[in-house]
Amino acid sequence: SESTGAAGALEALELPAGLLNHTNAGHAAVAFLASPWNGTVTGLKYLFDASPSWSAPFAFVHRGKHLAETMSAPAIGLGLTAVVVLAMLIIAFYVVWPSGDPKSPSPSRSSTGVFREEISPRQPFLQEEVTAEASQGRVLVGPAMRRRQRLASPQGCPRLCQGLVVPPGSDCVLALRPAPRRDNSCAVDISDLRGKPVLKAFVTRPHNWGQVDENILQTMGWNFSHVPAIRLCMLDAVKEESKGKGPSPLAICHCGGSDGRPAMFFYDSDGRFFGSLAKARGQTRYVFTTVDRERTLSLDGIFADHAVCISNPSQQRMAETEPCRMAFDLQNEFYRLRCSGAVDVGLVICCLLSIDEMEAFAPSES
Incomplete structure (x- = not known):
């Protein structure tokens, strides 16, 4: 059967x-x-x-x-x-079944409590087209960056440094080392992700946070009686200065006070007053406002950890930073800056450096 x-x-x-x-x-x-x-x-x-x-x-x-x-x-x-x-x-x-690859990186916690994890240079978000020679490099970043939102490409972003505006459709990715706070004067290298310097900023201390009339600022240019707090320069300008020639900064920032608050006043390469940065009254975020008061940027986040989001009045995220360690210099802390297309990288860098100085040295609001 x-x-x-x-x-x-x-x-x-x-x-x-x-x-x-x-x-x-x-x-x-x-x-x-x-x-x-x-x-x-x-x-x-x-x-x-x-x-x-x-x-x-x-x-x-x-x-x-x-x-x-x-x-x-x-x-x-x-x-x-x-x-x-x-x-x-x-x-x-x-x-x-998991592969058990012994080469797979494991996250570790930094002194600031931010998880760090090695990210391969072939990850998609490091393959984006960038300016200022910031190309594929090996970078250690927090996992939040792999989940980041797509940055906006606003057309109305203020432009302090015309030569540092990111082309539309591109992202600019740079590495910055925080300025040491123990020195009166220091230099800050702004590098691509391979460690090649592309810009340089000079920070001069101590700062004078006395009240300044913004109406006077518009006519004074950068001819202050004291040295600017921050100068942002191209590397070629730095080389010329070392030869005894006058530097040609892309932008400078003077410290002072406005409306009872510490502020930084920004000037372009021609010495024209461009705008000011100050903490929003009663808040922890900072606001940059152009001289015509028609365009603003909002900077919010954990400033001590250099985890900052830069957005426009429409709440579109235009740039962001996050603490990281770079493979070309594992001994020092860095933070990674990413700017979207049509954003002025020079303006964003000046804002970030100014916030560092105000957070560390500026008095409380009066």
Whole structure:
């Protein structure tokens, strides 16, 4: 009968002695004839119970070949089904099981509590087109950067440094080392992700936070009686200065006070008053306002950790920073700046450096 034929098919598979004598072997064969799927599952159960030490893939291939040569269609179907099911189980095991690669980086916690994790230079967000020679580099950043939002490309972003505006459709990615606070004067290198300096900023202390009339600022240019707090320069200008020639800064920032608050006043390369940066009254965020008061930038975040978001009045994120360690200098802390297309990188850098100075040295609001 059907049970006898199926049992013969199982016998042709050269199964271990004793398996065919199992009282339910015939039932398994009959189950396959009635329902190939259920019967296959039942047959596999008895197969592995009887001989768990088999090298399953080779055993089934050998028996499947013998089955194809000698047995009937139902028996062939049983063998082929078993081979397919076993192959699927093996593939699923290797896909789901973790690789255990010892080279996989593990996150660590920095002194500021921000998780750091090594990100390969071939990650998609490091393949973006950038300006100022900031190209593919090896950077250690926090995992939040891999989940970042797409930056906006606002057309109305204030432009302090025309030559440092990111082209539309591109992102500019740079690395900055925070200015040391123990020195009266220091230089800040702004580098690409490979460690090549592309800009340089000079910070001069101590600062004078006395009240300044902004109406006077518009006519004075940068001819203050004291040295500017911040100068942003191209590297060529720095080289010219080292030869005794006058520097040509892209922008300068003077410190002072406005409306009872510490402020930084920005000037362009021609010495024209461009705008001011001050903390929003009663808030922790900073606001940059152009001289015509028509355009503003909002800077908010954890300034001590250099985790800052820069946005426009429409709450579009135009730039962002996050603390990181760079492979070209693992001994020092850096923060990574990313600006979207149509954003003035020079203006953003001046804002970030100014906030560092105001957070560290400016008095509280009066």
